[in-house]
Amino acid sequence: MLAGIRTIDLRKVFTSPPPLASGGGGFAPTFGRGKTKKQSKPEIVALDGLSLQILPGEIFGLLGPNGAGKSTTVGILTTRVRPTSGQAWIGEHDVWMEQVVVKRLIGVVQQRPNLDFALTAREILLFHGAYFGIDAQQRSQRADALLDRFQLRDRADQLVRGFSGGMMQRLSIARAMMHDPQVLFLDEPSAGLDPQTKLLLWEIIREYNQSGKTVLITTHNMEEADALCQRLAIIDHGRNIALGTPHELKAAVPGGFLLRLRFGHLSPDLLQRLQKLPGVTEVRATDDNSADVYADRGGSLVAEVASLAALANAELCDVHISEPSLENLFLHHTGRSLRE
């Protein structure tokens, strides 16, 4: 049975800080409006009307900076966070109303490894299988296959307390796959992994997806989103600000290239002149001395910008050229970098 994911107008307001690893991790507090009474609890709006439709068999990415609401979305979709309003479904099942059915359909890798420290790596997989009612023989076969696949066989019978961060992350992913879920949630799966392990992980995710499974990844790493996801939603402050394939999203950046310029002094006249340069689609002043220029070319524009600056007596101090990327798209929509 193939299962997609759907949310309608999801909203989550926290009145106390969410536990870091439970799906509300990485918070940038956005305080709710209209609360003036001193004694009232501070409200943190984590999701502000998020609607998504993720197709069965798709690798879908939620891209956004820390505190955008990615982990809260995963928390709600995996029964771990109660939505303030709105609805979410896995397949045909309402996540909040049919929690047990939904839990059978999903596998979850949370942002921080939350392995059972009282058990060895193999026991973690075996007990996880037992929770899902898998019989003993099949459990053992699957655990061995996953330990091999994730290159954990030599440490399989050791307690996980002494594992490195990367090993814990690999084991968390193996555990999430143990009961062969229809929908796999990976919250920042490659955070803290070395490049080699990251590639192994990507390969495993693609393989898993090829068997018809739906994968939802959250990331603030554009490279990962670009390499892995068939479609992406870019979210910020709990809202969906752009949706499409990585290619479509990159094409949506005006001009494609972004030149971040810093001058000794920036005048409105210079901004107008920059706007008129051939190939420039949009110019935005970001502060008194800086401007972002979106254009269909990169390096070849620098000489022209420098001469314009010289003419306007505004020395060009710094230039940064970005090729068409999701980072640029995010900047275009929010005026902030994904890494901020």
Place this chain on the structure above:
Amino acid sequence: MNWKTFLALLGRDAHVARRNLIPLLLQTFLQPMMFVFIFGRVMVSSGYMPVAYKSLLLPGIMAISMVFTGVWAVAMPLIGEFQFTREIEDRLLAPIQISWLAIEKVIFGAIQALFAGLVVIPAAWLLLRPGVDLNLRSPLTFACVTVLVALFSACGGLALGCSIDQNHIGLMFSMVLTPMIFFGCTYYPWSALAHFPILQKIVLVNPLVYASEGLRGTLVPQFPHIPVIAVLVALTFFDLLFLATGLAQFRRKAVS
């Protein structure tokens, strides 16, 4: 209700307990046995305590062991697993309603408490004999009291474990368990408080009073004790109260 999942959750806890068996046994029995030895043997042999005190002491020690074991078995893992590492997440995502995970913890804690209580009887008897005069008139009533005490300790562990965080474990012992034990009629019968009428009324809010008095009333009924029927009613009340509180706290901790 999904029995396979429930049994697997129990299996996991049993596996972890088996791995930690020696420290678990020491933690459960060392302190009560030392207490039994000093108060029941040394103090009695030296004439500071009457011989009858041996029989009076045994049910109290049994109650302390059970409560301490049940609270510890449920509260300590929960406090740890709900902390920063959120080790409990895997089990919260198991295909079963999350309240059943809390109930599983209670059942496992109650089994450990029962075991602790039932081992104390022969162990203390061996340490104290001769002079221990046990009068088990109604095994069924004794079984009911013991099970209710075990459940009260495990439910109390659930409520405590989900209400305090790691930084306050010391306070849990000094502010909750220690006063409970000293004012729990464990080392003396409730009737001994007759000279302190106000205190005698106040201690009735302490569930350990009913545990000690219930075990006294069924194991050594020759001593004065609170009527067993009152004990059964009070213990059932505390079991339900702590279970309801514990489940509510557990759900509040488990879901953001």
